[in-house]
Amino acid sequence: MLKTRVITALILLPIVLVALFAFPNWAWDIFTLAIALVSCWEWSRFCQFSVGGKWVYFGFSLLISAVIFFAYLDNRLVDFRQLAIIALGISSLFWFLAAPLWLAKLWRPDSRVVAALAGWIVVFPTWLAFLVLHDLSPWVFLSFAFIVWVADVFAYFVGKAIGKHKLAPSISPGKTIQGALGGLAGVVLYYFVWKLLAERSVAQGLVWATELLSHGAWLLAFFLTLGVLSVIGDLFESWMKRGAGMKDSSGLLPGHGGFLDRIDALTSTLPVAALYVLLMPVR
Numbered sequence: 308m309l310k311t312r313v314i315t316a317l318i319l320l321p322i323v324l325v326a327l328f329a330f331p332n333w334a335w336d337i338f339t340l341a342i343a344l345v346s347c348w349e350w351s352r353f354c355q356f357s358v359g360g361k362w363v364y365f366g367f368s369l370l371i372s373a374v375i376f377f378a379y380l381d382n383r384l385v386d387f388r389q390l391a392i393i394a395l396g397i398s399s400l401f402w403f404l405a406a407p408l409w410l411a412k413l414w415r416p417d418s419r420v421v422a423a424l425a426g427w428i429v430v431f432p433t434w435l436a437f438l439v440l441h442d443l444s445p446w447v448f449l450s451f452a453f454i455v456w457v458a459d460v461f462a463y464f465v466g467k468a469i470g471k472h473k474l475a476p477s478i479s480p481g482k483t484i485q486g487a488l489g490g491l492a493g494v495v496l497y498y499f500v501w502k503l504l505a506e507r508s509v510a511q512g513l514v515w516a517t518e519l520l521s522h523g524a525w526l527l528a529f530f531l532t533l534g535v536l537s538v539i540g541d542l543f544e545s546w547m548k549r550g551a552g553m554k555d556s557s558g559l560l561p562g563h564g565g566f567l568d569r570i571d572a573l574t575s576t577l578p579v580a581a582l583y584v585l586l587m588p589v590r
Contacts, residue, residue: 327445335441340372340434343430347368349556352551352556354551432581435581436580443584444515451577455537455572458572459490460493466485471485474538475542482542494531506520522587533576538572540573
């Protein structure tokens with residue numbers, strides 16, 4: 308399993324990096340749209356739709372993605388920035404208010420419609436965040452995405468070393484409180500490393516770094532907030548899988564599960580990060 312996981316990661320990483328740094332904006336849009344649509348298909352499995360229901364859900368997902376895609380290409384159809392702010396705002400409210408309550412109550416939606424709507428709230432603002440952050444700079448995208456990856460790595464190793472108290476045993480038995488705190492400690496460490504690198508970028512005249520650094524201590528607090536949200540996103544996807552009796556969202560990525568299994572924590576963090584930079588612009 309570990310060998311398969313490593314091989315898949317070694318194949319995927321160069322593809323993602325080439326797309327992130329070499330693709331023009333429209334190509335990045337299509338590349339990440341594919342990820343969003345596959346994620347919608349995986350989410351339809353959580354909803355336990357019939358085969359026909361999955362196709363209907365996917366069809367509506369295509370329609371939503373078409374509106375976003377053409378708004379991104381041509382603001383005369385729909386103002387993309389306003390659309391993004393509205394969608395990212397709804398997503399932020401979901402992750403700050405609805406998802407924590409959902410998890411605290413261990414709620415399983417009886418209505419498949421509610422579960423389906425939750426999927427679109429999870430997936431499409433994440434896609435919008437991919438577009439917004441990439442347009443600012445691939446480095447802005449990575450700056451926020453690394454928060455998730457650092458928190459996950461630190462949580463794993465700290466949890467393995469000293470984890471004793473379960474964080475959410477009914478949802479994800481392997482996660483511990485000590486691991487989660489270790490993840491947040493990793494985010495603090497990452498912030499100071501990121502700050503040093505960003506200061507070098509400022510010296511090179513990169514405006515996005517200047518703008519983000521100007522937020523000062525607020526940015527550290529925001530990094531920590533995203534670290535907390537990454538745990539919520541991870542737990543939420545785990546809870547939806549558990550409700551559907553699934554171990555992985557799909558088997559499309561050997562050793563890793565599905566696309567949602569790889570972006571679960573990004574779905575709760577990147578939309579909030581994108582809303583942050585839209586309302587506090589990186590010019």
